[in-house]
Amino acid sequence: MRSQRRLAAVLLAAALAVTACGGDEGAAPAPTGKAELSFWGWDPNMDKVVAIWNAQNPDIQVTLTNPAGGDQLVNKMVTAHQAGNGPDIAKVEYQSLPALVSGGVVRDITEYTSDTVKDFDEPTLKATKFEGKVYGIPQDVAPLMLFYRTDLFQQYGLTVPKTWDEYKQTAQTLKQKAPNTFITNFDAADPGWFAGLAQQNGADWWSTSGTNWKVDINGEASKKVAAYWEDLVKAGVVDKGPSFSPQWNKQMNDGTLATWISGAWAPAQFAGIAPDTKGKWAVAPLPTWQAGDKATGIWGGSAITVTTDSKRPAEAAKFVSWLNTNAEAVTAQIKNINVYPASTSGRSLPILTQPPPFMPNQTDYYEVIKQSAPNARSFPMWGPNVTVTFASYTDSFGKAMQADSPFAGALDAMQNATVADMKKLGFTLN
Structure with a gap:
């Protein structure tokens, strides 16, 4: 918690430096009347959830658009903010929130959420709080899980692995029995899953001591x-293609890939990725x-945030609170998006006794x-330049895969790019 507070102090000092230039002098009075709010997010079927709100709240109407997802959305938010035309509300992954706070892109909504935050445990809420101020309401928790094709595991006599050694053995056995099949792919294009694997092994990519990073x-x-996955790639038991590409979708659909290491949100993606595999997937601990x-x-x-560009922050915060704590709204998200709720009350909703629609055979999902x-x-904390780190992952691991060079070198490149950028931004590093 002390390191979290130190991070908060650094980020909020930067945020104040950014916002102080504009000041509040001559601020226009808060608008009244019907509120028309824009919401940027990428969840499939979120429009169905927003429709519930709009039907119940004629004076606060929300229009959902999907300009991009993940890091791309963050970049669009920064660009829109610089132009003064950002959305009212935006979905932001937890790792991206510190940079958006320091950039003055998302708003402190503490005054609007005093009751809302009571529905979250502190470990969940701390990802959206800095110096005790709330900058977003948590939407979901996404632990890394092992999704596997039950039909392939049965066909080839495979046992669901419980350790990484067993996973490697399973990969080798599968390749022997089905030479054209891979246990999974190594995704050099999406750093999120690799960061999660590093977290599992105890890595701390950023830390602070006082004001030093x-x-x-x-x-x-x-x-x-990295060495573990490099060995699997070189052994030919793991495919090299990126996730979410047309080729990967085909492999997921036709059984070329037997497992997918993904977040708890994966079932919402299967219908679009591998439509012919309904009922063939199961989940197990990583x-x-x-x-x-x-x-x-x-x-x-992710958290759902209110931006500093919004002219109706109170109304926007009301929608954000409803979205992530109201029983009907959270139930609709579980049904349509397969989120695992961040709110305490959401984790006890009756719908959680039912499996995701695409995985009807796993009633205990x-x-x-x-x-x-x-x-x-x-x-414990995310750095202030995650987008730089993640971009370097894609570049450095992509090159390592093409050149068949050591993955350790890709990590070194990420380290160097992140440090150089933080120094350029004025941070002091140990």
Whole structure:
């Protein structure tokens, strides 16, 4: 918690420096009347949830658009903010929130959410709080899980692996029995899953001592993870293609890939990725480095924020609170988006006794997620330039895959790019 407060102090000082230039002099009075709010997000079927709100709140209407997802949306938010025409509301992954706070893009909504935050435990809420101020309402928790094709595992006599050693053995057995099949792919285009794997092994990519920062992206914990996957790639048991590409979708659909290491949100994606595989997937805890360990990492998980460009922050915050705490709204998100709720009350909703529509055969799906969620480890803090780090991941690991060069070098490149950028931004590093 002390490191979280130190992070908050640094980020909020930067935020104040940014916002102080504009000041509040001559601010126009708050608008009244019907509120027309814009909402940027990428969840499939979120329009169905927004429709419930709009039907019940004729004086506060929300229009949903999907300009991009993840890091791309963050970049669009920054650009829109600089032009003064950002949305009222935006979905932001937890790792991106510190940079948006420091950039003055998202708003402190503490005054509007005093009752809302009571529905969240402190470990969940701390990802959206800095110096005790609330900058977003948590939407979901996304522990890394192992999704596997039950039909392929049965066909080839495979046992669901509980450790990474077992996962490697399973990959080798599968390749022997089905030479054209891979246990999974190594995604050099999306850093989120690799960050989650590093988290599971205890990596802390950023830390602080006072106002000084330390970056440890290429530390031993991360290099152990990288070396493990490098071995699988070189052995030919893991495919090299990026996730979410047309080729990957085809492989997921036709059984070329037997597992997918993904966040708890994966079932919402299967229909678009592998439409012919309904009922063929199951979820299990992520394999661990030591037998009996329960640790996992996190891939994604988001907060819903109100931006500093919004002229109707009170109304926007009202919608954000409703979206993530109202029983009808959270139930609709579980049904249509397959989120695992961040709110305490949301985790007890009756719908969680039902499996996701695409995985009707696994009736205990949410129970498995519930057991893994408390063991999900994120970094104690995210750095102020995550987009730079993630862009370097894509570049450096992509080059390593093409050149068949050591993955440790890719981590070194990420380290160097992150440190150089933080120094350029004026941060002091140990």
